[in-house]
Amino acid sequence: MHKTLLAMDSVITATNAPLDPTGVPNLDLVLGGGLRRGALTILAGPPGCGKTTLASQMAFAAARAGRRVLILTALSEPVAKLLVHLRGYEFFDEDLIGGPVRLLSLQHFLSDGLEALAAEVVALVRTEQASLLVLDGFSGIREVDTEPKSAREFLFNIGSTLSLLGTTTLITTEGDARDPAFFSEAATADCIMGLYFSVQSETQRRRIEVIKVRGGAPLPGLHGLAIGTAGVLISPRLEARVVETARAAQASAKMTGAPLGRTRSVRDAPLGRATFDLPALDALVSGGLTRATTTMVIGSGGSGKTLLGLHFALAGVRAGEQVVFMGFHEAQHQLQLKADAFSLGPALHTALQPGGGLTLLHTPPVEMAA
Numbered sequence: 121m122h123k124t125l126l127a128m129d130s131v132i133t134a135t136n137a138p139l140d141p142t143g144v145p146n147l148d149l150v151l152g153g154g155l156r157r158g159a160l161t162i163l164a165g166p167p168g169c170g171k172t173t174l175a176s177q178m179a180f181a182a183a184r185a186g187r188r189v190l191i192l193t194a195l196s197e198p199v200a201k202l203l204v205h206l207r208g209y210e211f212f213d214e215d216l217i218g219g220p221v222r223l224l225s226l227q228h229f230l231s232d233g234l235e236a237l238a239a240e241v242v243a244l245v246r247t248e249q250a251s252l253l254v255l256d257g258f259s260g261i262r263e264v265d266t267e268p269k270s271a272r273e274f275l276f277n278i279g280s281t282l283s284l285l286g287t288t289t290l291i292t293t294e295g296d297a298r299d300p301a302f303f304s305e306a307a308t309a310d311c312i313m314g315l316y317f318s319v320q321s322e323t324q325r326r327r328i329e330v331i332k333v334r335g336g337a338p339l340p341g342l343h344g345l346a347i348g349t350a351g352v353l354i355s356p357r358l359e360a361r362v363v364e365t366a367r368a369a370q371a372s373a374k375m376t377g378a379p380l381g382r383t384r385s386v387r388d389a390p391l392g393r394a395t396f397d398l399p400a401l402d403a404l405v406s407g408g409l410t411r412a413t414t415t416m417v418i419g420s421g422g423s424g425k426t427l428l429g430l431h432f433a434l435a436g437v438r439a440g441e442q443v444v445f446m447g448f449h450e451a452q453h454q455l456q457l458k459a460d461a462f463s464l465g466p467a468l469h470t471a472l473q474p475g476g477g478l479t480l481l482h483t484p485p486v487e488m489a490a
Contacts, residue, residue, distance in 0.1 A: 142290065143181020143211075144356040149361075150328070150343055152336040156310060157251075159334070160279035160289045164297040165315030169326060170347050171292040172197065173209070174315070175254045176289060177351040180211045181218040181244075182252045190250035191223045191242065194230065194257035199223045202256070211351045222248050223237065226261070234265050234274040242281050251287055260294035268304065275308040297331055310334045315345065328354060339364055340490075391430040396428070397435035427452065430459055434467050445480040455480070 137156035148154045155161060155178075163171045179189045193199055202223065206212045217223070229240045245253055255261075262271045275291070282289050295302050297314030306312050312332040318325050326345040330338035349378035393408030402408050409415050417425050429445065436443040447455065452472065459468040471478035 128150060129175075135288070139199035140182070140279070142178045143184070143186075144177055144261060144352050144354060146356050147328075150330055150339045150354055150356050152330075152333060152338045155288055156333075156335065158283040158286050160283070160308065161313065162297075162309045163290065163292045163315060164294075164295050166296075166304065166317050167294060167319035169315040170345060170352055171315055172202070173280065173347055174345075174352045175256060175290045175292050177209070177230055178203075178209045179221060179252060179254050180213060180216065183216045184213070185229065187220070187251040189221045189252045189254070190245060190248045191221065191254040191256065192226050192244070193223070194255070194260040195258075196295055199225050209351045210349055210395040211313050216379075217388050226255075230261065230407065231265050234270045235277075236260070237261065237264070238274050238277045241278055245287055246284065252290070253287055254290045254292075255328050256292045256293045259295065259432050260395075262293070263303075272308060275305055279308055279310075288490075296410070296424050297329070306332070306446075311336075316342070326402060336465070375412060394432070395435055395439075396431050397438065426455070426458065427462070430455070430464055430468065434464060434471060435476060437467075437471045440477075442477055444478075444479045444481060446483065450482060451482050452480050 124163070137157040137159070139148075140152070141148055141154045150158065157158060163175060165171050177189055181187045191202075192203060197205075202489075203217070203414070207214070213221075220474050224244065226237065232240075241255070244250075258361065261274070271309075279289060290311075297312055309332065311334070313328070314329045314331050316327040316329070327349065328340050328345045329340040339356055339360040341357050341360050342359050343360075343461075346353045346355065371452050392411075394411055395402045395408035414454070417428055419425050426447075433443045433445045445455075450458065454466065456472075458467045460489070468478075470476055472480060
């Protein structure tokens, strides 16, 4: 009975605890606000998908926010090698190592069994007074005991105990978060993030999915994940963001008493049609394009598609709107040369200046995330 009450108390504590920012661009948005303090989070995915980098980035962000962090490695990567790899990222801070961030290896404790290992992990957290624990390489710990329930009990014990201590736990493990064989262990977690890594054509694709968040409302579906010198960057799926924005607007409208679909904090969209500022063409499309719709211009090479797009973009700038011009072939200097051959040259040059109203995005198609 005591253990049952303890488990229930830990769940209540986790769901009522405040949300802490992860420090990873856009991850808080995908999670529905951040990581619940005291929660047990599992990051599952294949090798190379970014589990260790993501967990380490969150660890250093927590340390910079004044929290004490403990990073424990199992058989995934020695501490010395982990430090070498992390030094290549901008989020890494050498001055935090040995102070707010402590890194230790669990290798010497694995032979004692999972029950003793759980007690050792809790003792280390208490000694270091850590508010964030990263346990990297749980797949190596799981192999210590062949009994499936032992790994589940290990996660349950450290999850419930550390939750009462107010310690947030991040565990990385190799595997597929949607594999039924993983479900019994996953049931102990408050939050599950699945990371995916594949190769499409000649390009590597990384994705992240928040599968489970107790007491939270994460953005559904797969979202882009990129790893660069700054660390991990999450690109939330646009469709999920649109739906979430609409729901938030409706909730705000109900709370404020504003008409449904309108809130006092959201600026009204421009009225009327979006014109090309070419009278003859605008007349052919009933005065311009209907707003909030998609129009495709199809034609052979050299027929004027890009030029027409520039006309449309600059017409929006003249109307006082913020415009984004996304191109897959011409870079800015190439577009400027094309516009200079016509009367659009000076207007394009002015619009591309800081505060000019036009943002140019040049993305080679081969590097686009599908």
